[in-house]
Amino acid sequence: MSRRPRLLLLLLLLGAVAAGAWGLRFLHRLHRSGLPVRSGRLAVRGLLEPVRIRYDAWGVPHVRAGNPRDLAFAAGWVQANDRLGQLELVRRAAFGRLAELFGTDLVARDRRMRSLGLDRLARRLAAAADDESRRWATGFADGVNAWVEQHRADLPPLFVLTGTHPEPWTPADSMAVPLLMGLELSFAFGPSDENRFLALCGLDPEEFADLWPGIEPPSSLAPFLAAGAGEPGPAPSARAGGSNNWALAPTRTATGAPLFANDPHLDLRLPSLWYELDLRCPGYEAVGMALVGVPCVVIGHNADLAWGFTNLMLDDHDLLFEEVDESGGRVRRRGGWAEIEEEECVIQVRGGEPTVFRRRFTPEGPLLPADETRGLPPRTLLWTGAIPGDPLAAFLGLGRARSLEEARRAAGLFTCPAQNLVAVDRAGGLLHTVLGRLPRRRAGDGRLPAAGADPAALWDGLEDPAAAFVVRDPPEGILVTANHDVRPPGWNGRLSADFDLPFRAERIRTRLRERTDWTAADLTSIQTDVRDLYALEVVRRIGDPELDGDAARALAALRSWNGERRDGTAAALFLFFERELAEILFADRERQAGLPAISFFFRRPQLLRALAGEVGADWWDDLRTEEREDRDRALARALDRAWRRLAEAGEDPAAASWGDRHRLVLHHPLGAAPLIGGWFDRGPFPLPGSATTVAAFGGEFTGDGIEVSYGPSFRFVADPADWDRSRIVLPGGQSGHPADPHYDDQIDLYLAGRTRAMPWSEAAVAAATTSEVLLEPRP
Numbered sequence: 093m094s095r096r097p098r099l100l101l102l103l104l105l106l107g108a109v110a111a112g113a114w115g116l117r118f119l120h121r122l123h124r125s126g127l128p129v130r131s132g133r134l135a136v137r138g139l140l141e142p143v144r145i146r147y148d149a150w151g152v153p154h155v156r157a158g159n160p161r162d163l164a165f166a167a168g169w170v171q172a173n174d175r176l177g178q179l180e181l182v183r184r185a186a187f188g189r190l191a192e193l194f195g196t197d198l199v200a201r202d203r204r205m206r207s208l209g210l211d212r213l214a215r216r217l218a219a220a221a222d223d224e225s226r227r228w229a230t231g232f233a234d235g236v237n238a239w240v241e242q243h244r245a246d247l248p249p250l251f252v253l254t255g256t257h258p259e260p261w262t263p264a265d266s267m268a269v270p271l272l273m274g275l276e277l278s279f280a281f282g283p284s285d286e287n288r289f290l291a292l293c294g295l296d297p298e299e300f301a302d303l304w305p306g307i308e309p310p311s312s313l314a315p316f317l318a319a320g321a322g323e324p325g326p327a328p329s330a331r332a333g334g335s336n337n338w339a340l341a342p343t344r345t346a347t348g349a350p351l352f353a354n355d356p357h358l359d360l361r362l363p364s365l366w367y368e369l370d371l372r373c374p375g376y377e378a379v380g381m382a383l384v385g386v387p388c389v390v391i392g393h394n395a396d397l398a399w400g401f402t403n404l405m406l407d408d409h410d411l412l413f414e415e416v417d418e419s420g421g422r423v424r425r426r427g428g429w430a431e432i433e434e435e436e437c438v439i440q441v442r443g444g445e446p447t448v449f450r451r452r453f454t455p456e457g458p459l460l461p462a463d464e465t466r467g468l469p470p471r472t473l474l475w476t477g478a479i480p481g482d483p484l485a486a487f488l489g490l491g492r493a494r495s496l497e498e499a500r501r502a503a504g505l506f507t508c509p510a511q512n513l514v515a516v517d518r519a520g521g522l523l524h525t526v527l528g529r530l531p532r533r534r535a536g537d538g539r540l541p542a543a544g545a546d547p548a549a550l551w552d553g554l555e556d557p558a559a560a561f562v563v564r565d566p567p568e569g570i571l572v573t574a575n576h577d578v579r580p581p582g583w584n585g586r587l588s589a590d591f592d593l594p595f596r597a598e599r600i601r602t603r604l605r606e607r608t609d610w611t612a613a614d615l616t617s618i619q620t621d622v623r624d625l626y627a628l629e630v631v632r633r634i635g636d637p638e639l640d641g642d643a644a645r646a647l648a649a650l651r652s653w654n655g656e657r658r659d660g661t662a663a664a665l666f667l668f669f670e671r672e673l674a675e676i677l678f679a680d681r682e683r684q685a686g687l688p689a690i691s692f693f694f695r696r697p698q699l700l701r702a703l704a705g706e707v708g709a710d711w712w713d714d715l716r717t718e719e720r721e722d723r724d725r726a727l728a729r730a731l732d733r734a735w736r737r738l739a740e741a742g743e744d745p746a747a748a749s750w751g752d753r754h755r756l757v758l759h760h761p762l763g764a765a766p767l768i769g770g771w772f773d774r775g776p777f778p779l780p781g782s783a784t785t786v787a788a789f790g791g792e793f794t795g796d797g798i799e800v801s802y803g804p805s806f807r808f809v810a811d812p813a814d815w816d817r818s819r820i821v822l823p824g825g826q827s828g829h830p831a832d833p834h835y836d837d838q839i840d841l842y843l844a845g846r847t848r849a850m851p852w853s854e855a856a857v858a859a860a861t862t863s864e865v866l867l868e869p870r871p
Contacts, residue, residue: 122768123831126248128173131863135870136242138165138234143867145170148860150848151826151834154370163373164228166867167387168235168261171367175384175828177250178363179236179265180258181761182385186268187211188439193254195442206437207451208473209458210271216480217267225484229263232387236261248829253762254442269385270483274509276359277403278475284590285411286468287690289541293317293467294685302707303678303698306589310536312543316413316469334575334592334788334802335402336619337512338600341569342520346609349813350516353615354391354400355804357788362760362774362835363828366806368820370857371491378491379852381806381820388487391808393818393852396494398810399515402573404526406510407588410533410551412456412472412544423454423472424545430455456550466688472544476529479554481507486527496523496564503527504558512573518812524563524571524578529554530587539589557585572600574786593696595625599786612811612819613847618786619807620845626696626784627666628655633703637724643731657782661738663750667782668734670699671793676726677702680715692793696784737796751778753797754789758824758839771830777843779803787845807847815852 130147141158143166148154153170157163172179184190188205190198218229237260240247244257251257292300292309301307334357342348358365369389370379380392391400415424422429432452439447452459454472462470482505489502499515503525510528531538532555535548542549560583563571575592579585603618604610631650639647646665653662674695682689701707712726721729738748756779760772779800783790789803804823811817823842827834841848851860 122249122252125246125252126176126243127829128827128832128834129865130173131865133866133868134242135868136169136238137870138238139867139869141869145865145867146857146861147863147865148851148857149862150368150837151832152368152370154851154857154861155372157373160224160373160376161227161231163371163376164231164387165235165238167369167371167382168232168237169239169867170235170369171232171382171384172236172239172261174826174832174834175363175367176236176240176258177248178384178828179261180250182269182272183261183265186214186265186272188437191447192440192442193250193256196444199439199441199447202439203437203447203449206439206449207458207460208275209451209453210268210275211264213271213478214264214268217271217482218262218264220480221263221267221482222485224488225482226263228387228484228488229266232266233261233263250762253765266385266387266484269383270509271477273383274408274475274477277509278409284690284694285409285539285541286466287688288539289313289316289468290466290687291682291685292540294682294687298708299681299710302701302711304539305701305706307537307539309540310542310546310549312546312549313413313540316541316543334596334783336572336574336596336600336786336788337400337402337514338573338604338618339514339516339522339524339571340604340610341522341565344569344604344608344610345813346611347811347813349518349811350520350522351610351612351615352393352398352400352514352516352810352812353619353808354402354514355619355807356391356401357803358805359802360756360758360800360805360823362758362763362772362824364805364822364824366822368822368826370852376488376491379850380808386484386487388484389491390487392491393810393812393815394491394493395518395815397496397499397515397517398812398818399490399493399499399513400808401511401513401527403575404510404512404528404578405575405588405591406476406528406530407538407586407590408476408508408510408528408531410474410531410538410549411541412454412474412549413468413541414454414459414470414472414544416470423459423470425455426545426547432459454544456544471541474531474551475508476510476531476554477508479507479529481505481529483507496521499523500525500558500562504556507554512578514571514573516810516812522563522565522569522571524561524573525558526561526578527558530557530585537586537589557587560585570601570604572597572604574600590694592693593626593700593784595629595784596786596788599623599625603786612809612817615809616807616819616845616847619804619809620781621786622657622781623655624657624666624782624785625655627657627670627782628653630670630699630703631666633700634727637727639728639731641732642735643728646731646735656780657750657754657785658780659749659751661748663782664738664748664753665734667753667798668737669730672730672733672737673727674699676714676721676730677707677711681711684715692783749778751780754779754782754800755797756789756800756803758836760830774824774836774839777839779843807842809847816849816856818850818852819847820850821847 144156146154155166188202191202337354340351366381378389378394380389434450457473486506493499503513506527507529515523532552574597576594576597577591649661657663712723755776757775763769763773781787781789789800791799791801806822809819822838825834825837851857
């Protein structure tokens with residue numbers, strides 16, 4: 093080999109070694125940078141007095157401060173210590189600033205969030221909050237910023253990978269968190285109202301009434317109907333937002349004291365939406381879960397009571413279809429015109445040019461642009477979350493409450509998202525009430541958009557339905573809410589058309605009636621219950637069609653099934669039968685009419701009505717075939733196809749596995765990063781359950797199974813007889829750093845249906861302590 097090629101080869105080898113060495117140094121830095129600090133004595137600016145933080149074996153901080161301001165400061169410090177990257181992403185998600193970090197793929201999402209104006213609303217909430225809420229929000233922000241100031245050269249992986257530095261946290265950033273949660277928990281906004289409008293355009297009146305019974309379209313919509321011609325599209329993303337909670341009276345427990353359980357069903361991701369905290373100072377003592385970015389406990393217990401929430405499923409949005417004048421600067425209102433407010437927005441885009449647009453607001457709310465593809469005009473969003481409230485005051489009030497009446501009053505401070513509140517106290521009392529506000533509509537029920545020019549479409553403010561929703565100490569000794577219709581007998585007001593089906597609530601109540609000696613540890617068995625009463629009801633309503641071959645085998649398997657969504661033939665078979673039946677009944681006709689697909693949350697009630705004979709016979713005809721099917725033939729075809737789909741997947745239908753078709757991957761926002769993304773994600777994990785079991789896991793149908801994306805975001809059971817016997821578990825861990833043992837140390841417990849202790853007494857906290865941080869004031 094000549095001298096020159098040898099030199100070139102040597103240079104290439106040296107370059108590869110140098111690149112490899114640089115890569116190893118970078119990975120080492122990524123692995124170590126920004127790891128949480130859980131021991132030592134630290135001097136920080138902004139404290140009034142020393143604060144003691146003891147960490148237990150699960151990385152839960154037990155914070156003791158001398159005053160509320162320092163407690164809020166420490167809450168911010170510990171959240172930044174474990175979750176600074178998540179704090180940054182939550183803020184950017186709410187304010188439409190993700191494209192600055194992740195590029196052009198996030199521009200459309202950022203544009204929508206900017207158009208909704210959560211940044212404006214968060215600033216209004218911060219300005220309207222009472223003095224105590226402002227002090228807590230300010231103290232929390234100071235604590236976050238103090239941690240960042242001390243770790244400018246040692247930030248978590250998000251900032252290393254993006255080459256960015258967090259901007260100072262503000263009180264408005266904390267106020268944005270419940271606003272963002274309110275949008276995510278709303279089942280009324282967006283696809284549901286818009287899809288019902290498109291169905292009204294594309295179907296004849298009888299067909300529309302079959303799908304959406306009881307809706308009277310407002311006459312003011314007539315000018316918009318001709319333009320509404322949607323194009324077929326994928327079903328909306330699986331919606332997160334269920335939950336279970338219940339309370340048992342002392343007569344139904346082994347201890348003679350009440351018990352309480354709660355498991356909110358939300359997005360499952362890493363890190364979790366929740367962060368566990370034990371916060372105590374004179375005037376405030378509570379332990380439980382805080383939403384990341386919120387400075388206090390949201391769901392948990394204090395010395396006297398335990399509380400938690402489920403989504404009320406309130407219809408808290410309306411859409412106004414707008415007539416815009418020729419100048420584009422006004423919308424028609426009450427026979428005249430109202431001005432449109434405009435603001436220029438600049439979306440900075442990583443690796444691309446900035447996107448500049450003008451967001452617009454009518455007097456009632458954000459004006460969303462026309463969607464010509466789906467035939468939707470410009471539309472204004474009316475939302476209860478846009479009315480200033482004080483969510484932080486409500487959370488703080490619950491943490492300080494010493495009686496169920498004080499808890500009820502605290503709940504009254506909340507505007508959005510509307511929730512069922514269930515609580516128990518040490519004296520044995522049980523409470524169910526609601527928190528949030530209900531639109532006071534002049535006309536209609538909000539299930540369809542209305543014309544903004546119609547005065548009857550506007551709201552007359554908000555009303556508080558809580559007075560009609562106070563249930564205390566029911567004679568049966570059981571309170572249950574599971575997103576179902578909880579309206580009390582005799583109350584004729586309207587909350588929603590989109591309640592969940594009652595089967596989860598029925599299953600919980602049935603299980604609770606089985607015994608009168610329940611313990612906190614026992615209640616986890618109900619939270620992890622996977623008997624699917626909805627599926628059993630569907631099978632019951634099939635009746636006795638004439639079947640043979642694979643269809644007969646499929647129905648026999650379903651009829652012999654006990655409804656348990658675990659491994660076995662019927663659990664997987666039912667998934668395919670349900671999807672095939674929905675395709676025959678509804679999806680084929682909707683596509684023919686040019687309608688977008690709808691979420692299965694809305695499809696399941698339609699399937700039950702069809703099986704009960706409450707839709708027209710034409711729906712049973714499979715438009716994909718030449719022949720005309722009746723009910724029996726359609727059911728036979730759905731059963732036959734379901735059986736064959738298992739066989740086509742290479743499985744023996746008699747030995748199909750549900751877990752292989754129902755899997756969870758806990759995704760991190762950086763999990764899509766090339767080369768290193770796998771460091772952030774965890775899974776896949778096979779799971780029992782379904783979207784309609786008490787252990788509610790749901791997600792996208794992939795064609796051969798469910799890619800689970802939401803479910804119990806934690807499980808919590810409180811025991812007022814001895815708070816140290818309370819139990820909890822999180823699907824992930826306390827930390828947001830993949831190199832930290834507390835990033836994923838609770839996953840195995842969660843998957844096994846187990847929980848861990850929540851120490852409350854000072855003796856239990858001391859026994860559980862594994863390390864300690866002392867924060868001291870720095871001059």
